[in-house]
Amino acid sequence: MPGTLVVIPTFNERENLAAIIGRVRAAAPEASVLVVDDASPDGTGALAEEIAASDASVHVRHRAGKEGLGAAYLDAFAWALDRGYDVIVQMDADGSHRPEDLPGLLHALDADAATPADLVIGSRWIDGGRIENWPKRREWLSRGGSAYARRALRVPTRDTTAGYRAFRADALRRMPLDDVHTRGYGFQVDMLWHAHEAGFRVVEVPVTFVEREHGRSKMTIGIVVEAMARVTAWGIRSRFARRGTGD
Ligand SMILES: Nc1nc2c(ncn2[C@@H]2O[C@H](COP(=O)(O)OP(=O)(O)OP(=O)(O)O)[C@@H](O)[C@H]2O)c(=O)[nH]1
Numbered sequence: 001m002p003g004t005l006v007v008i009p010t011f012n013e014r015e016n017l018a019a020i021i022g023r024v025r026a027a028a029p030e031a032s033v034l035v036v037d038d039a040s041p042d043g044t045g046a047l048a049e050e051i052a053a054s055d056a057s058v059h060v061r062h063r064a065g066k067e068g069l070g071a072a073y074l075d076a077f078a079w080a081l082d083r084g085y086d087v088i089v090q091m092d093a094d095g096s097h098r099p100e101d102l103p104g105l106l107h108a109l110d111a112d113a114a115t116p117a118d119l120v121i122g123s124r125w126i127d128g129g130r131i132e133n134w135p136k137r138r139e140w141l142s143r144g145g146s147a148y149a150r151r152a153l154r155v156p157t158r159d160t161t162a163g164y165r166a167f168r169a170d171a172l173r174r175m176p177l178d179d180v181h182t183r184g185y186g187f188q189v190d191m192l193w194h195a196h197e198a199g200f201r202v203v204e205v206p207v208t209f210v211e212r213e214h215g216r217s218k219m220t221i222g223i224v225v226e227a228m229a230r231v232t233a234w235g236i237r238s239r240f241a242r243r244g245t246g247d
């Protein structure tokens with residue numbers, strides 16, 4: 001029975017995969033898991049198949065090569081919407097997004113929550129949000145990037161780059177996903193901006209973000225530059241569009 005799907009994109013996460021799936025299954029036993037692997041050279045895809053063979057709630061998608069996080073998520077969204085899941089969660093494989101925070105994210109989507117959301121963001125930069133094991137330099141880069149995107153795009157969210165998110169599927173279905181072109185790290189900002197423009201109710205809940213212990217970061221300076229350049233261009237474009245409509 002469709003319900004909640006936790007999407008875990010992977011590229012060379014063999015050391016992390018079994019642990020993260022185990023923790024998701026423990027924290028949210030009713031949720032299914034979809035691993036989206038971009039032909040990881042370290043064999044993450046084969047390991048995902050092994051796990052799926054012994055757990056019917058775990059699914060795997062294999063993509064031909066490394067095309068970026070955004071491409072993997074768009075593929076997963078289409079897969080999940082096709083199959084009628086009600087809630088779609090984004091989660092990194094490296095343990096930065098703690099599965100134990102998942103019930104809090106899902107609760108904010110509930111109809112009986114104080115302000116039921118279309119999109120819930122696991123936020124580092126609101127009261128109660130924390131980060132563990134990040135060098136100050138990384139913290140300031142992330143805070144600065146979030147603040148810049150918030151101002152440039154006029155979105156109300158504190159953590160605009162966070163990758164730990166939960167979408168209500170019916171809201172995601174209304175989004176123009178074909179207009180989301182960012183494939184790298186800016187994908188998160190791109191999606192948030194489109195969600196905001198589409199009138200989504202976006203709610204932030206505090207999470208503890210933990211730096212990866214195993215494996216290597218796929219974050220590069222090129223990814224940061226792509227994100228900053230795009231945010232600047234979107235900000236300018238949306239201002240002109242508003243002026244054009246007299247807003
Ligand atoms: N399928 C797929 N997954 C990816 C790709 N790039 C990154 N990922 C996954 O996306 C998640 C986030 O990537 P990370 O490398 O952790 O990026 P980050 O969190 O910004 O950087 P660090 O935590 O410092 O390593 C991880 O689960 C990665 O394995 C990609 O091109 N394709």
Ligand SMILES: [Mg+2]
Pocket residue numbers: 092094096212
């Ligand atoms: Mg990470």
